[in-house]
Amino acid sequence: MKIxxxxxxxxxTGSCHLVECAGRKILIDCGxxxxxxxxxxxxxxKFGFEPSEIDMVLLTHAHLDHCGRLPLLVKRGFKGEIIATSATxxxxxxxxxxxxxxxxxxxxRHHRHGRRGGSREALYDTMDALDAVxxxxxxxxxxxTxxxxxGIEATFFDAGHILGSASIRLDLTEHGRTRKILFSGDLGPDNRPLLNDADPPxxxxIVVMETTYGERDHRGLEASIAEFLAAIRATTGRGGNVIIPTFALERAQELLWFLRxxxxxxxxxxxxxxFLDSPMAISATRIFARHDEALRPELANIIHKGRDPFQLPELHFTRETQDSIALNEIRSGAVIMAGSGMCTGGRVRHHLRHNLARQESAVIFVGYAAEGTLARIIVDGAKHVKLFGEEIPVRAQIHTINxxxxxxxxxxxxxxxxxxxxxxxxxLVHGEKKSMEVFAKGLDPAKVVMPELHHSFEL
Structure with missing residues (x-):
């Protein structure tokens, strides 16, 4: 047995773990x-392994950093089965x-503008994604189970992170020896309004666990909601817009709930x-209604009664590009939720371009921002940022609500x-070095491993 x-x-980011047992190779995530x-x-x-040799993929959840390279895996030769929850x-x-x-x-765009470095091919295309599906x-x-x-069994446990998210335990038997190895996936906080709490075995x-916030605790939810609503009141009161870089899965739906x-x-x-200016978030919100089995009973009951738990009196879905562009003409009184959450791409970058320089506007960050992302640069206090080749001054009020x-x-x-x-x-995985080291201080050092990329270990 080996991992x-x-x-x-x-x-x-980039979750991808390989387990080998009884002549089989099983991948946990491919992000x-x-x-x-x-x-x-x-x-x-290269992945660090041969895709055609992988027998199966078990997917913990649907965030891009966990599933985003599955189409590439298939494109490069994977022909096995992918198993996940129905919602995932x-x-x-x-x-x-x-x-x-x-x-x-x-x-x-890269080809059209002849950017430095020559043409850039897409990592994969729509057909590759459909092949992965x-x-x-x-x-x-x-x-x-x-x-x-x-000799290989898998059991999925609710991880409470996003809709359908799971921790996965593999029960492995080889040469008469059995080992239980648990992959946390990404874990959610307790006592959230939409999802059940994480439910581990x-x-x-052996435990492989994430440490994204292993070095600190979040602010309390009630205080965060109060700060969120106060920031919106203050911004609309001074005649500005609120821009919320939004993760399409879970965060968008949770924010709609808090606004409601x-x-x-x-x-x-x-x-x-x-304005929910994210085609993915709009579709994800519809998917929520299909999977009440993954929701808190109170929310599932609302859906069973035929009510929409995310509907607001003046909620507008903007699927089409032209509708999104039209939002840039709005100068005040709008809350615009758009992807991506880390501002690495998507429509939110256009809204930032039109609002970051306005003192009356505000940008509210409500999720994790990885090092090097535009979101992290703004959160860390940048006075200017580059967007679409322009230097944009940061004058808007910046709120970070963890x-x-x-x-x-x-x-x-x-x-x-x-x-x-x-x-x-x-x-310990899925965390920056500082986060892992702080979290490890409370554990038995003889038990803790912080693996390097492509390192393998006997089980």
Whole structure:
């Protein structure tokens, strides 16, 4: 038995872990690296293994940094089965097709403008994404064990991160020896309004766990909601727009819920114009209604009664590009939620271009921003940023509200790990170096490993 790490090793993105047992090779996630511009080359590089030799992929959830290179895996020869929860399957299809479209657009733009470095090919195209969709086979159900191969079983557990997200335990038997290895995937915080809390198994010999926020705790949710609504009131009061770089999966839906609750309580005006300027987020919001099995019972009951839990009086969906462009003519009184959450691409960059220089406007960041991303640059206090070849001064009010994170904080991570009883070995992944080191201080150093990229370990 062996495990090797081909992504999210000493960094937050690109999750990709390979388990070898009984002559089989099983991949846990195959995500895209996100952040610095040089990661384009990292995504195009070899995986560290031969795709055609992979027998199966188990997918923890549908975020791009966990599923984004599946089409490339298929393009390079993978012909096995992909297993995920039903909700993850629907969302991953959406994410991969969107990623293919964006890459095709970028390649065309790169060719059209003759950018330095010559032409750039898309990492994969729409057909590759559709081919990856075709590889999805069985749907996993939480806490129901699946037999994968002789001596290999998998059980998915609710991770509470986004709709359909899972931690995955592999029960591996080889030469009469059995090992239980648990992959946390990305874990969500407890007590969120839409999803159930993470629900780990109570036995694991080896744990591979994320440490995105392993060095700190989030601000309390109630205080974060109050700050969020206050920032909106202040911005509309001084005649500006609110720009919210929004992750399409989970964050967009959660923010709509908080806005709905704020209007119901009278904390913000019901006449507030809210624009969800993200085709992916619009589609993801519809997918939520299909998968009430993955939602908190209170929210599922609302849907069962035929009510839309995300509807606002002045909510506008802007799918078409021309409708998005038209939003730039609005000078005040609008809340514009657009992707991407880290501002690495998408429509939000255009809205930032038209609002960052305006003192009366505000930008509210409500999620993690990886090193090197435009979001992180702004959050870290940049006075000017470059957008579409222009130097844009940062005069808008910048708000960073980490209490909305879909990631578990240090306390939640420790609580989750404690529930797995006493694993013999803990591999820390999916975190920056500082985050992993701080989290490791509270653990038995003899048990902790922080693997390097492409390193492998006997189990």
């Amino acid at each position: 090797s790490f081909h992504g999210a090793a000493h960094e937050v 895209m690296f996100q952040g610095r511009s040089e990661l384009v080359e990292d995504n195009a590089a 399957r629907d969302l991953a299809r959406l994410v991969m097709l969107d990623a293919a479209h964006l890459q095709e657009e970028e390649a065309r 075709d590889r999805f086979g069985r749907n996993a159900t939480y806490r129901k 699946l037999s994968l191969f002789d 109570e036995d694991a010999d 609750e704020g209007m119901a309580s009278g904390e913000i005006e019901k006449s507030l114009r809210v 209490g909305f994170s879909a990631h578990a904080d240090q306390t939640d991570l420790k609580r989750w790990l404690a529930r797995t009883r006493h694993p013999e070995k803990i591999f």
